[in-house]
Amino acid sequence: MRVDGKAEGPRQSMSWLHTWSSLILGWLLYAIFLTGTLSFFQSEMTVWMKPELHQSLPPQSQVQQVQTALNFLQHKAPDAGAWNINLPSSRQTTTELNVRGANEDPRARRGGERITIDSSTGEEIKARETRGGGFLYRFHFELYGMPRIWARWIVGIATLMMFVAIISGVITHKKIFKDFFTFRAGKGQRSWLDAHNATAVLALPFHIMITFSGLLLLMYMLMPWGISSVYPDRIQFLQAQRAEMLGEKPPPHQEGGGREGRGEQSQNQGNRNMVAGQDRSQSMSRGEGSVSQSGQQRGERRNGSPRDGARERRDLPIQTAALTDIRPLMLYAQKQWPDNTVGTISIIRPNTTNSEIEIKALYAESVLHRNVVPTLIFNGVTGELVSDAKPVYISVPTGIYNAVTVLHEGRGLDLGLRWLLFISGVVGTLMVATGLILWCVKRAPQQEKQGFKSFGFRLVENLNIAAIIGLPIAIASYFYANRLIPAQLENRSDLEIKTFFWIWLFTLIYAALRPVRQAWLELLTLAALMYLCIPVLNALTDGRALWSSIYHEQWMVASFDLVCLFLAILFIFSFFKLKKHKGTVKVKKHIQPKRALAEAVEEA
Amino acid sequence: MIFFILYILCLWGFVALASYLDKHQSQIYQKVLSRQKAKCALVVGYILITIALIIAIKMLKASIGMSYWFGILTLAALTVGWTLSYQSQRFFKVIGGLSVFSLIGLLLVALR
């Protein structure tokens, strides 16, 4: 948009739009991108933040892991309504159990008593109270300290702006193919532009996917009109979707149709592929359901469906019966799934005549399946296979939704793909960061020329520092708080979060008080030191030290320490790069008689 | 395992694609290639990357395969871009070295 109102081509107008749509919410977008990227490994982060769990080193054999868990459960809760066993995996070093009371819905998503046990010894572990990686994950789309709806709307609008920025960026980038590999180092503004272009273009499919899916994940709030024009409420839509997937007739539209649908389904469950997958991330205990497809759990929250359990119990008298040996069932499952592993074992009504054993795989078959993993259901007493994995029907629109949301959330994905998504996320975070810095670098010569820094420029400079280097410092302080606050203290998770925000605020104040260049250098030093010492902190505060976690192949803990070291190196590298750089770039055309003034501005 | 196979293919695919452009030819080969060779390189590049996609889809399911492929493309493109800018004198040494490392990684995982 030109001030003089002259016509301009699409590239120029899109350049203007790109700058402003990304700048206004740029710092929020950076925070969203960074915390979101870290959330790909939120489970691992939570494990690191609960050092009490590090002692658990899972045995190689899954059968052994299950046996240990079963021994514990038989001893602790033989009359439970259901047992859920989440086996250790690349993201979990302990065995997570969930015990449901006799009157609870055995397949409900929430509820039940959670117990963590050591995977090899079977003893119960009580870890410290912490939000873990879940805090950063929640912050990513719900921020903190404000009503959920407001936060989601703010994030939603930011996502829309991001989408606008991406499209306008692509339109304005003239030589997108020719400049694909172009990166000119050491040339000031040009280098920052090249870095911004490289990080944006080389991961462009990821950026488009993550932004679009971000909007879709909030669609029930941002764009519910399509759904609400056909379905009276969201639950009916979800049930209709599930019905379509399973090839059933959709339940009739009615108020309280939610409960009817559930009732039908609990009866059909023995013959159907299990649709409501277990969510294995510990930190997703609350609120996650609002973005999941499982219509069941929404109804569950209203009542734990005593009707269904009671109905079935009325039909058959409860008789105790020994649970069949799990070994052959596990071996059968492992044979059925050569490219997958067993993830969860649910035992419904254990030690009774109508017990059932469900064995669920860890990974979904494809990203088109959301919350659906291969499942085998056995009779709990005889061990015979009751139901097999049945193919589900995924329509094209549902498939698209599933694919992008699964990739966005990283659900049910194997480690390789998760790392690729993480790397792309880091690239995206750098894209936002380089863009913000580019804005300042581009206008620096003009600021020099006018002899003082205008308010907007100073504001952007300071916010850049607080966001780009301040947020990593705040996150590091969150980890430090996690280890330094005593494990027994009440409300320690709140204290950890408060530390995060206070340190973040401190970086903003620091940036405002110090000269820009000094602030960058000093905060980079602080960040480097903090991340460098994380492995030391880990070892000194009850965690498993890096050499031990590598030796025992406890990779989720080891990789946390290693990534922190890598980040420290990155900050150190940036520090020296900045130190070498002689301040703001002087555009060569400016042959300034005002050199002295320029230098004074630069020093300031 | 699929990670390494795709990475090596895409790495060389992007090297070939980069060889199509004059400015990168002087970085990689220290000379400008003939039009014919450049066009050849372009075709080879696209073929390698397409082969990577086909392998990804065949070895994993279609949707997971495509996601992997996109992710690897980003990584490979970053590698080639970085090497072109910072290590253009030792270009083939670096790319070759990375390929060897990936092969070793591939073998380690395959023989596990």
Added chain:
Amino acid sequence: MSSSELTQQSSVQVQQVPRSKRASKTTPISYRIQIFIRFVVALFGGYALSALLAVVISLSFKNTPTSAVMTATMLAFICHVCVFIWVFLQHSLIKSIMGVMIPLLILTVIYFGLGGTS
């Protein structure tokens, strides 16, 4: 003056921003208003347009409601972004406003035609 100073001056003059623009430190209010209007049209008008589009598409394919609804919502998001971009691509402010209002009216008519109740 020496030749180098002459070239200095000319090069300085060439890439200096025209005096008139630089002298006026404050951008004219009409410029700001224009941008504000475009932003409002793009954000709110675009949103209304996309929401209406979602409803119309959902109601048009009653045979496959789940697919229709999902497709409609996805298209609505894409529509909003495209409208946003389009509003800022237009040179004329009136054109950008009309470009959102007219489809809005058309879709409203279609909506009532499909038997939608407000």
